[in-house]
Amino acid sequence: MYSLKCIECGKEWGDDHYTCECGGLLEVRMNLDEIEVDFKLDGNNITVWKYKSLLPVKMDPVSLGEGGTPLYRAERLEKETGIRRIYIKHEGLNPSGSFKDRGMTVGVTKAMELGKRAVACASTGNTSASMAMYAAKAGMRAYVLLPAGKVALGKVAQALMHGAKVIAIKGNFDDALRIVREVCEKEGLYLLNSVNPFRPEGQKTIAYEVADEIGVPDRVCLPVGNAGNISAIYKGFRELVEIGLTESMPKMTGIQAEGAAPIYRAFVEGKDDVTPVKNPETIATAIRIGNPVNARKALKAVYDTKGLVEIVSDDEIIAAQKFLAAREGIGVEPASAASVAGLRKLAERGDISPDETVVCVVTGNLLKDPETVVRVCGEPVSVEASMEAVLNSIYNLV
Numbered sequence: 001m002y003s004l005k006c007i008e009c010g011k012e013w014g015d016d017h018y019t020c021e022c023g024g025l026l027e028v029r030m031n032l033d034e035i036e037v038d039f040k041l042d043g044n045n046i047t048v049w050k051y052k053s054l055l056p057v058k059m060d061p062v063s064l065g066e067g068g069t070p071l072y073r074a075e076r077l078e079k080e081t082g083i084r085r086i087y088i089k090h091e092g093l094n095p096s097g098s099f100k101d102r103g104m105t106v107g108v109t110k111a112m113e114l115g116k117r118a119v120a121c122a123s124t125g126n127t128s129a130s131m132a133m134y135a136a137k138a139g140m141r142a143y144v145l146l147p148a149g150k151v152a153l154g155k156v157a158q159a160l161m162h163g164a165k166v167i168a169i170k171g172n173f174d175d176a177l178r179i180v181r182e183v184c185e186k187e188g189l190y191l192l193n194s195v196n197p198f199r200p201e202g203q204k205t206i207a208y209e210v211a212d213e214i215g216v217p218d219r220v221c222l223p224v225g226n227a228g229n230i231s232a233i234y235k236g237f238r239e240l241v242e243i244g245l246t247e248s249m250p251k252m253t254g255i256q257a258e259g260a261a262p263i264y265r266a267f268v269e270g271k272d273d274v275t276p277v278k279n280p281e282t283i284a285t286a287i288r289i290g291n292p293v294n295a296r297k298a299l300k301a302v303y304d305t306k307g308l309v310e311i312v313s314d315d316e317i318i319a320a321q322k323f324l325a326a327r328e329g330i331g332v333e334p335a336s337a338a339s340v341a342g343l344r345k346l347a348e349r350g351d352i353s354p355d356e357t358v359v360c361v362v363t364g365n366l367l368k369d370p371e372t373v374v375r376v377c378g379e380p381v382s383v384e385a386s387m388e389a390v391l392n393s394i395y396n397l398v
């Protein structure tokens with residue numbers, strides 16, 4: 001049904017591996033010639049597991065109803081940018097509130113197939129929230145390493161309540177990832193970071209769902225941190241073309257935060273790998289990553305589709321977050337808003353054509369990061385418990 005191959009040297013490995021001896025990442029290659037695709041791109045019954053025939057697992061999935069997220073038409077954003085069609089895919093409406101659930105349903109199912117008892121990850125927050133949730137469903141133990149003080153409160157709350165052992169390290173995400181890889185190797189825990197080759201397989205269903213609902217758009221715009229998602233979505237669209245279900249590829253367009261933009265630098269210099277950023281910093285904690293694991297795959301996806309990589313400032317991110325929430329009714333966390341902030345910037349500069357159909361993937365839910373909201377919106381006004389005081393407040397007399 002599939003094989004697991006090194007993306008650098010092509011060597012084949014068994015399911016229970018993450019990287020090749022040459023250091024390259026492993027990638028699932030579905031044997032598309034042999035697979036009997038048992039779904040139609042007819043817009044019906046869209047969920048991750050509609051596409052099981054293209055997912056590399058055999059057993060019944062560990063599922064919490066992931067995928068099938070809304071694809072909204074963003075008319076005010078169209079007006080503002082002058083771009084003909086803009087859709088927003090709200091991945092914040094997955095079970096744990098981010099797209100990570102698509103990867104985790106596949107990753108935790110694979111952990112079951114491999115007979116693992118415990119799973120682990122390093123996380124900027126959403127991976128841990130999602131992993132803890134799916135581990136709970138599967139009855140497995142979960143261990144999470146977080147960069148201390150740098151994870152949005154809602155995400156820590158989820159990991160804790162779903163029963164994971166949560167360990168905050170005095171370092172950044174890149175440190176946490178390095179350590180958890182060593183711990184997994186030593187203790188035989190199943191590693192569910194995006195070096196895990198099965199997680200992107202779940203995430204590629206974002207591409208399938210978009211194609212299922214509106215066909216292949218001209219461009220897909222999304223925030224990029226570790227760059228697993230942009231690589232996965234590219235792979236999803238590529239497979240649809242190879243099977244013959246679709247004919248074109250969208251221009252893959254990655255948006256990074258100014259203070260954490262190694263892939264942008266590489267793109268501007270036309271390189272196919274990154275120079276890591278030492279101390280990444282941005283309000284968008286989910287993409288606060290200096291040494292993205294999937295950088296090479298992501299750059300290939302961008303070059304191959306004549307896509308773009310752009311950067312946005314924290315102010316632009318917050319402005320886009322507010323616009324989405326207050327003008328489109330779409331509540332997302334800061335990292336997610338980067339996709340829209342980037343689209344606005346590219347449109348304003350005339351880097352993309354007004355005739356395009358663009359899908360912006362917004363990756364996580366507003367509720368994830370209430371502390372940032374209070375910081376940028378302020379606390380609610382507080383008044384006496386009387387109608388007069390309330391009216392005064394409404395008419396802003398005080």
Ligand SMILES: *Cc1c(COP(=O)(O)O)cnc(C)c1O
Nearest residue numbers: 126225226227228229286363364
């Ligand atoms: C994980 C995450 C990202 C970044 O995805 P990568 O695959 O690491 O590039 C962006 N936004 C949110 C909300 C996330 O949870």
Ligand SMILES: [Zn+2]
Nearest residue numbers: 006009020022
């Ligand atoms: Zn190799």
